[in-house]
Amino acid sequence: MTVPRTAQEIRLASRPQGLPTAENFELVSAPVPAPVDGELLVRNLVMSVDPYMRGRMNDVKSYVAPFEIGRPLDGGAVGEVVVSNVEGFAVGDKVLHGLGWREYAVVGGAHATKVGDAPLGAYLGVLGMPGMTAYAGLLDVASFKEGDVVFVSGAAGAVGQVAGQIARLRGARRVIGSAGTDAKVSYLLDELGFDAAFNYRNGPVKEQLATAAPEGIDVFFDNVGGEHLEAAIDSFNLYGRAALCGAISVYNATASTLPPGPRNLGLAVGKRLTLRGFLVSDHAHLQDEFARSVGGWIAAGQLKYRETVTEGGLSEAPSAFIGMLSGENLGKALVAL
Numbered sequence: 114m115t116v117p118r119t120a121q122e123i124r125l126a127s128r129p130q131g132l133p134t135a136e137n138f139e140l141v142s143a144p145v146p147a148p149v150d151g152e153l154l155v156r157n158l159v160m161s162v163d164p165y166m167r168g169r170m171n172d173v174k175s176y177v178a179p180f181e182i183g184r185p186l187d188g189g190a191v192g193e194v195v196v197s198n199v200e201g202f203a204v205g206d207k208v209l210h211g212l213g214w215r216e217y218a219v220v221g222g223a224h225a226t227k228v229g230d231a232p233l234g235a236y237l238g239v240l241g242m243p244g245m246t247a248y249a250g251l252l253d254v255a256s257f258k259e260g261d262v263v264f265v266s267g268a269a270g271a272v273g274q275v276a277g278q279i280a281r282l283r284g285a286r287r288v289i290g291s292a293g294t295d296a297k298v299s300y301l302l303d304e305l306g307f308d309a310a311f312n313y314r315n316g317p318v319k320e321q322l323a324t325a326a327p328e329g330i331d332v333f334f335d336n337v338g339g340e341h342l343e344a345a346i347d348s349f350n351l352y353g354r355a356a357l358c359g360a361i362s363v364y365n366a367t368a369s370t371l372p373p374g375p376r377n378l379g380l381a382v383g384k385r386l387t388l389r390g391f392l393v394s395d396h397a398h399l400q401d402e403f404a405r406s407v408g409g410w411i412a413a414g415q416l417k418y419r420e421t422v423t424e425g426g427l428s429e430a431p432s433a434f435i436g437m438l439s440g441e442n443l444g445k446a447l448v449a450l
């Protein structure tokens with residue numbers, strides 16, 4: 114295959130205040146670098162847009178460095194090797210790596226993983242980082258056990274759709290989900306087998322959760338934070354466990370709009386609650402077990418998943434990202450390049 118001399122990449126043009134806008138991104142044509150010994154040149158085929166990228170657009174110290182203004186963004190992508198200077202990788206191999214937001218990427222051999230026979234997007238979703246987050250968060254962090262009543266917020270997204278189904282498959286007594294549209298609620302109830310689900314925009318979360326979980330909840334897998342976390346604390350049974358996975362309801366908040374924390378945190382004492390934050394990267398020891406379990410459930414037709422794939426190439430990535438933050442995706446949000 115002929116490698117073009119230039120290709121497109123997306124750079125951070127400015128830091129957003131609140132929800133990002135198209136002006137925060139810049140589509141630029143740049144020379145395609147030549148890979149040296151130990152490197153691959155990869156033509157990206159599909160890339161991920163993820164909530165954590167919103168945090169990286171802010172200039173704040175966090176567990177991952179902020180994106181730099183004028184530099185390309187990065188993130189999960191799957192592409193095809195077009196030049197290989199790495200033993201064990203051949204032209205045509207499909208690889209998972211961390212240099213998305215560009216059409217061509219030069220990837221060090223140690224940072225590329227060959228993918229299997231599943232559809233490529235699955236390695237960025239159900240079989241990739243979000244699926245692994247669901248697995249580790251539910252089973253390791255929240256110490257889920259058979260018979261638990263489980264509540265998943267953001268349940269129709271990439272992580273949530275997997276977390277709720279693992280709970281069901283592992284013998285939860287009741288699985289409850291929340292999402293932001295009635296269509297997503299139908300997806301949870303009719304396709305994924307949740308026992309109850311509600312649209313958090315239709316009324317206070319506290320009341321809707323109390324109705325959906327008349328006997329209380331034992332485990333909360335939280336993707337949303339804010340009002341959802343406060344409602345879960347109210348609904349928790351004794352010794353309830355929360356896996357604090359994300360807090361997307363506050364990712365676009367500014368210092369002046371940041372809501373106060375849960376007002377009912379004092380209940381955690383009497384209820385002996387465990388509220389535990391986590392990062393998927395701390396649970397790499399579960400990777401093989403996760404791939405076997407979730408791969409097996411998918412193959413057996415027991416675990417389903419959706420993806421929302423934005424077509425139109427790299428130029429559509431900013432709107433796909435903004436759309437994901439606004440709830441336009443069902444399941445994993447991806448961009449086809």
Ligand code: NAP
Binds near residue numbers: 292363
């Ligand atoms: P996702 O759920 O596929 O997409 C984001 C979803 O968030 C949107 O579709 C939208 O759905 C929902 N949302 C947006 N604003 C909201 C608001 N104000 N209140 C409630 N929901 C809102 O994303 P994902 O990749 O699966 O990530 C889910 C969460 O997991 C995020 O918080 C992310 O940061 C976190 N995460 C954590 C780790 C870790 O290692 N801890 C790893 C991966 C992801 P609705 O239509 O339902 O509003």
